[in-house]
Amino acid sequence: MNNSANALSKESMSKVTNVVVAGLGGQGVLKGTDILAEAVVRAGFDVKKSEIKGMSQRGGSVTGDVRFGKQVFSPMVTSGEADFLLVFEPSQVEPNRHFLRPEGVMITPDVVDAERLPSKKTLNVALLGALSAHLPVPESLWLETLKSGFDESFFEANKQAFQIGRATQSNSVR
Amino acid sequence: MKDQNRQLLSGDEAIALAARHAGVALGTGYPGTPSTEILEVFSKLGGVAQWSPNEKVAMEVAIGAAFAGARALCTMKHVGLNVAADPLFTASYTGVTGALVIVSADDPGMASSQNEQDNRRYAVAAGLPMLEPSDSQEAYDFTLQAIEISERWQIPVLLRVTTRVCHSYTVVQSRSDSTPAPEASFARDIRSRVMIPAYARPAHRRLRKKLAEIQAWNETSKLNPVIAGSPMLGIVASGISVMHAREVAPEASLLKLSLTHPLPLKQIEQFAKSVQRCVVIEEGDPYLVDAIRAAGVRVEGKAEMYRFGELDVARVKRILNYDLTAETSPPPGKPPQLCDGCQYRVVFEALRKRDCIVAGDIGCYTLGVLQPFEAIDSCVCMGASLGVGLGLRHVLPPDQARRVVSVIGDSTFMHTGINGLVEMVYNPPATGHVLIILDNSTTAMTGHQEHPGTGRKLNHEPTNKVTLESVARGIGVERVFVVEPRLGSVEFERALDESLASGELSVIIARRPCILIAKELKRYEQQCECPK
Ligand SMILES: Cc1ncc(C[n+]2csc(CCOP(=O)(O)OP(=O)(O)O)c2C)c(N)n1
Ligand code: SF4
Numbered sequence: 236m237n238n239s240a241n242a243l244s245k246e247s248m249s250k251v252t253n254v255v256v257a258g259l260g261g262q263g264v265l266k267g268t269d270i271l272a273e274a275v276v277r278a279g280f281d282v283k284k285s286e287i288k289g290m291s292q293r294g295g296s297v298t299g300d301v302r303f304g305k306q307v308f309s310p311m312v313t314s315g316e317a318d319f320l321l322v323f324e325p326s327q328v329e330p331n332r333h334f335l336r337p338e339g340v341m342i343t344p345d346v347v348d349a350e351r352l353p354s355k356k357t358l359n360v361a362l363l364g365a366l367s368a369h370l371p372v373p374e375s376l377w378l379e380t381l382k383s384g385f386d387e388s389f390f391e392a393n394k395q396a397f398q399i400g401r402a403t404q405s406n407s408v409r
Numbered sequence: 410m411k412d413q414n415r416q417l418l419s420g421d422e423a424i425a426l427a428a429r430h431a432g433v434a435l436g437t438g439y440p441g442t443p444s445t446e447i448l449e450v451f452s453k454l455g456g457v458a459q460w461s462p463n464e465k466v467a468m469e470v471a472i473g474a475a476f477a478g479a480r481a482l483c484t485m486k487h488v489g490l491n492v493a494a495d496p497l498f499t500a501s502y503t504g505v506t507g508a509l510v511i512v513s514a515d516d517p518g519m520a521s522s523q524n525e526q527d528n529r530r531y532a533v534a535a536g537l538p539m540l541e542p543s544d545s546q547e548a549y550d551f552t553l554q555a556i557e558i559s560e561r562w563q564i565p566v567l568l569r570v571t572t573r574v575c576h577s578y579t580v581v582q583s584r585s586d587s588t589p590a591p592e593a594s595f596a597r598d599i600r601s602r603v604m605i606p607a608y609a610r611p612a613h614r615r616l617r618k619k620l621a622e623i624q625a626w627n628e629t630s631k632l633n634p635v636i637a638g639s640p641m642l643g644i645v646a647s648g649i650s651v652m653h654a655r656e657v658a659p660e661a662s663l664l665k666l667s668l669t670h671p672l673p674l675k676q677i678e679q680f681a682k683s684v685q686r687c688v689v690i691e692e693g694d695p696y697l698v699d700a701i702r703a704a705g706v707r708v709e710g711k712a713e714m715y716r717f718g719e720l721d722v723a724r725v726k727r728i729l730n731y732d733l734t735a736e737t738s739p740p741p742g743k744p745p746q747l748c749d750g751c752q753y754r755v756v757f758e759a760l761r762k763r764d765c766i767v768a769g770d771i772g773c774y775t776l777g778v779l780q781p782f783e784a785i786d787s788c789v790c791m792g793a794s795l796g797v798g799l800g801l802r803h804v805l806p807p808d809q810a811r812r813v814v815s816v817i818g819d820s821t822f823m824h825t826g827i828n829g830l831v832e833m834v835y836n837p838p839a840t841g842h843v844l845i846i847l848d849n850s851t852t853a854m855t856g857h858q859e860h861p862g863t864g865r866k867l868n869h870e871p872t873n874k875v876t877l878e879s880v881a882r883g884i885g886v887e888r889v890f891v892v893e894p895r896l897g898s899v900e901f902e903r904a905l906d907e908s909l910a911s912g913e914l915s916v917i918i919a920r921r922p923c924i925l926i927a928k929e930l931k932r933y934e935q936q937c938e939c940p941k
Contacts, residue, residue, distance in 0.1 A: 259743060272578055276417045283544070284417070284578040296742025308656040310544075310577035310649075313722045314739065330740040 251304035253312040254366070257331040258323030260294045263359035266384070267321070268299035270363060274380040275303040278372040285310035296327060319369065321362050342366055346403045357396035364400020374401070418581045420548040420574040424484075424512060425450035426583060427552035432590030433510075434479035435459075437467040439824065440855035441486025442521040443575035444514035448484055449858075452868050460858060460867045463791075463824040464489035468496045468511070475505035475565070476602060479593040480556055484512040487528045488790065492825065494531070500565050501536045502612035503602050504619075507591060508559035510552060511537075512568045517692045518719035520572050523771065523790065525718075527693035532567045532670035533700075536616050538623050539567040539670040540632075541648040545579040551667065553587050554632070562619045569669075571692065573649045573719065624671035633673050635680060638662040642729075643684030645677060645697065645708065650690045653725040669697065674704045681706050688729060692720045747776045752921035753847055755894040756816075757782035759902045763909070765814050766805075768798030770826070772818035772854045773923075774847050791821050795829025795844065802838035811909065814843040819877065820852035820860040827880060833914060834885040841913040843905070846877055849923040850930065857926050869933050881916040888915040895921060 254271060258264040265286055272284040282303040300312040317334040320341045328343060335341060347361045360381065367377050381393045418426065424447050428436060436451045436458035438444065452458040461467035464485040471483035485493065490513050500509070513531065516522040532539035540555050542548040548570060555566040600608045627633070642661040646654045647669050654663060664680040666672070681687040681701075688709045689698040698710035711728045714736075720728075724736070747753055757777040760767055761784040769775060769785035770793060778785040787797050798815030805813065817826045826846070833842055852858040859865040864874030881889045888911065890904040901919055908915035922930050 260745070269578075272417055276580065281580060282417065282578075285573060286576055294743070294748065295745030298742075307579075308652040309722050310573060310579065310652065311721050326743065330742045333739055 251302050251307055252319075252370070253317045253336075254301045254319045254321065255298055255312050255317045255331060255334045256301070256321045256323070257296070257298045257327045258359075259327065260297050262297070262323045263356070264297040264299050264323060267323075267359040267363055268301050270360070270377075270380050270384050271301050271366070272303075273384060274367075274372050274377050275301070275370070277376045277380060280304060281307050283307045283310035296330065298331060319366055321366055323359060323362065340369060347400055351399055353392035353395050357392055360393045361396040361400035364397035365403050367397070367401050368403075414583045416581050416583070417578050418545045418549075419446065419576055419578050420542065420545045420570055421446035421514075421576070422450050423545040423548040423581050424482075424552045424568070424570075425454060425456070426581070427549045428480075428482045428510075429454045429456050430583065430585065431480060431553055431556050431587045433482045433556075434507075434590065434593060435471065435474045436482040436484065437461055437470045437474075438484035438512075439464045439467050439489055439492075440820075440852055440858040441489050441514070442855055443516060443570075443572045444484045444486045444489075444512060445855045445858065446575075447482075447512060447514075448867060451482070458867050460860060462861050464493040465496060468493040468500070471509055471511070472496060472500050472503075472505070472565075474593070475507045475509035475559075476503075477593040477595055478507040478591050480508040480510075480560075480590050481505075482510050482512065482552075485514070486522065487513055487515040487526055488522065488524065489513075490528055490531055491526075492791075494535075497531070497537075497565075498535045499604050499609075501616050502604060502609055504563040504612075504615070505559060505565055506563065506596065506598070507593070508556040509565040510555040510559060510568055511565055512570065514575050515569065515571045515693070517571055523788065525693065527696060528567075528569055529669060529696045530694065532569070533696075536620055537565055537567045537670070538562070538620070538668065539569050540667055541569050541669050542574055542667070543648050543651045543665070544574065544577070545581045547667070548574060549581050549583060553584075556587070558623070562623060564616070564619050564623075567670075569648075571649055571719075620671050623668075624673070627668045627671060628673045628675050630668065630673075632667040633676060634665055636663040636665065640683065641685050643680060643687040644690055645680065645687065645701070646690040647697065648692065650692050650720055650725070653720055653722050654690045656722050657725045658729060666697070672697070672700055672704075674701070674706070677701055677708075678704070678706045681708055690720070690725055690728060744779060745776060746779060747773065748925065750924050752849065752894050752919070752924070753777060754782075755896060755898075755901055756845065756847065756919055757784040759905055760784045760814065760816075763905070764812060765909075766801060766809065766812045768794045768801060768813065768815045770794035770815075770817040770821050772821055772847070772852075773849075774816065774818055775854075777816075785816070792817070792825025792829055794821075795826055795833060798844075799829070799833055799836065799838060799842060802840055802842050803836075807840055810838065810840040811912070814845055814905075814909070816845045816847065818852075818854075819846060819848040819850070819862045820854075820858070822846050822877065823861045823875065827884070830881065830884050830886070830916070837914055841911060841915070843908045844881075844916045845905075846881075846916065846918045848877060848918050848920040850920075851923050851926055853923045853925070857923070857929075865933055869929075869936075871933075871936070877918050878916075881918075886914050886916050888913055889918070890915065891918045891920055893921050894919045 280303040471481040474481040647666040794815040
């Protein structure tokens with residue numbers, strides 16, 4: 236039975252896309268996973284998003300998991316199963332690298348030119364933009380979600396940051 | 410997609426939404442991760458919600474509301490139920506007239522807690538029906554179900570959730586078909602509600618009878634579905650473990666338990682007999698497996714190593730594969746710390762310099778235990794700083810005893826520190842004692858909630874304010890200092906030195922609002938000053 240359990244779980248996992256977003260408290264990790272999860276819901280997927288809050292608000296490490304597909308069971312991404320790893324802060328690359336599967340894609344701040352961003356605070360949105368280029372969600376849904384997910388007054392800046400990110404070629408890390 | 414009723418919600422939000430849809434008249438609680446958002450969201454949705462000074466009081470207020478025939482919700486983290494255990498164990502005897510749903514939010518893995526106790530044991534010990542949702546949809550549905558059970562059997566119901574259910578967002582389809590909430594009205598029922606021994610004895614029998622009825626009902630209720638699968642492997646699971654198990658072994662047969670006390674043991678037995686191998690997958694204590702085995706049903710449990718921490722897909726796979734090899738722990742992330750510019754830094758620097766023996770408490774300030782301060786010597790539970798500090802003072806040799814101080818936050822002082830202060834005045838140590846109350850005008854550990862000392866209600870509207878200095882003086886402490894801890898000021902250190910040297914009982918209130926809410930505080934204050 237053990238073998239069949241493993242084989243079957245691989246197959247069912249393959250239909251689910253796993254994203255891990257990592258950074259430090261205050262960097263907008265949870266906001267980033269909110270937007271991502273909301274956008275994929277709007278695109279019609281089942282989605283689960285998991286986060287560990289609590290002590291994280293005091294500047295500690297924060298990670299958020301988003302899983303989507305036809306039907307998602309566990310809300311957590313298993314180590315070695317992430318299709319995408321978004322890292323907002325270089326120091327958090329190593330602690331989270333284990334999440335990525337061998338062919339997974341890592342997206343780090345150096346994929347966008349920080350100088351071009353409307354503000355430092357929009358880095359999370361820019362990296363979502365870079366991720367969005369890989370996901371089956373139309374741009375219009377992303378923009379809708381950005382509009383409703385933040386205060387209206389931030390929309391123009393967020394849109395600009397998102398599009399800068401979306402236009403980049405994120406590096407695929409093995 | 411644009412279905413108004415289909416929303417991505419956290420488990421906490423789903424509970425709040427269900428409570429609102431069910432017309433819950435009053436939500437009470439005390440903040441605690443991962444339960445805090447339930448009442449905050451319930452309030453934002455228009456529900457009446459309030460923070461009590463602690464969980465015991467919150468539970469009692471909710472019991473009162475349920476005695477009056479209303480629907481009441483009481484929320485807390487797992488350790489909060491310890492504080493509220495006294496009313497809990499007798500509310501199961503008295504029963505309720507309306508509905509009482511008690512949310513216990515457990516924290517396996519201790520994302521933000523001092524222990525990982527498994528509160529399913531409370532349902533057994535206190536004799537309460539218990540529901541365990543596995544995602545936000547069930548958090549929503551089971552809140553409504555809990556109200557139904559509570560009203561039907563006139564019994565409080567425990568809704569037991571865990572961090573992963575509280576803080577994971579999953580899709581929720583809400584309904585609008587719950588029965589209308591009854592009007593509150595007092596109907597005298599002395600024999601049910603006055604637990605003198607003569608009335609409590611029959612009340613205990615009534616409770617056992619209710620539980621027997623609920624168990625019989627549970628055997629055939631739709632709450633514990635079987636997901637048909639291979640007869641080779643059967644899995645019995647509840648809560649979030651169901652999700653991990655379905656992912657790991659989609660081919661297995663699965664009995665998903667939702668009403669996990671009293672257990673549908675006949676159904677479980679039947680299920681176990683229908684499969685070749687039957688494994689119980691549960692997080693934390695071996696609650697299900699022990700109960701099922703005690704009923705004479707042969708099932709497998711997990712190895713002891715999986716009692717610790719959360720379960721996840723990888724660990725469930727290991728359990729099913731009898732894997733006992735050591736688990737690799739992921740590289741450590743960056744630990745949390747006191748915010749830069751936090752007013753508490755001055756305090757811990759001063760305590761460290763004087764080599765004080767610090768009986769600490771729980772809050773942001775517990776981070777004073779880490780580098781660079783390492784200035785906290787104990788942290789047991791909320792309010793313990795006083796008792797533990799006094800105990801140390803009583804027995805240590807005088808040269809050490811004189812260095813002992815108790816450090817507590819303002820919210821924690823309101824929670825259970827006041828009792829400790831009464832103890833300090835009643836049984837003063839020979840060397841005196843020093844209590845430092847860190848008053849940052851908020852409950853910051855759990856994300857900035859109001860408490861009785863802030864003068865604002867849960868929704869930040871003004872109310873009566875309980876002032877720390879008048880409480881301390883009222884209890885009988887003569888030396889009460891109010892100082893502002895800030896860089897470049899020696900105010901705090903001076904009060905500390907004077908208190909330590911005096912050999913008497915002192916309370917130092919170190920008052921400076923948390924820097925993270927300076928803006929909000931200004932806004933609230935302006936609102937306060939509006940003409941009424
Ligand atoms: C019985 C119990 N209830 C709730 C909690 C969660 N909790 C931990 S500390 C704390 C309050 C912290 O507030 P305060 O004492 O004002 O200190 P601050 O964090 O603001 O420094 C709470 C609610 C707990 N650990 N135990
Ligand atoms: S949240 Fe406020 S009280 Fe807590 S560590 Fe930060 S500044 Fe200090």
